[in-house]
Amino acid sequence: MSYTPFASAQPSSQASAKTRQIAHLAQQLQLLAQRTEQLEQLSATTAEQASYMRLLGGYHAAWFMASQRVMTPGDASDDQGEAQGQQGQ
Template identity: 50%
Template sequence: MSNLPRSQTSSSSRLSTMPSQKPRQLSHLQAQLAQLTANMADLESLMRMTAEQAQDMRGLGGYAGAMFMASSKVLGEETVKGGGSGAASSGAEGAREQDK
């Protein structure tokens, strides 16, 4: 239950039932409720922003996937046409042409 010794628990419960403590407790609870309401509004705003960013990330993922598929197709065609070495063999041939 509580970590307080029994004598402190009973005295604090007696204090809370005293009529002079009720307005102070109510004002404290009201302040806590106002803080909770403000925090919930902030959380709602952050959740809305996170949802929008998740949709944007999904779109970026689609673009990245399309880029990978396009580069795979281009690089795949070059290796088939070039006999496997692609850009490395064409670079070497260009260097030979300049030496002549």
């Protein structure tokens, strides 16, 4: 039997490599957990903002419908003609 330094050093180097890999994996998992929590917070904020955007869209739709009634020239002349007809009677 011959003694080889490489053969005896190999198990300890594998153990240290495994330890480093496990430490790196733990660090990556911690980072993933932090980013998942941040994503959850951002998703909640986005959902809240979406409800406000829905309300804002409703307001804009109401403004556009109201402005259509005010700005349509045909309706304005009909209303004025009716008003003058009623005043003349």
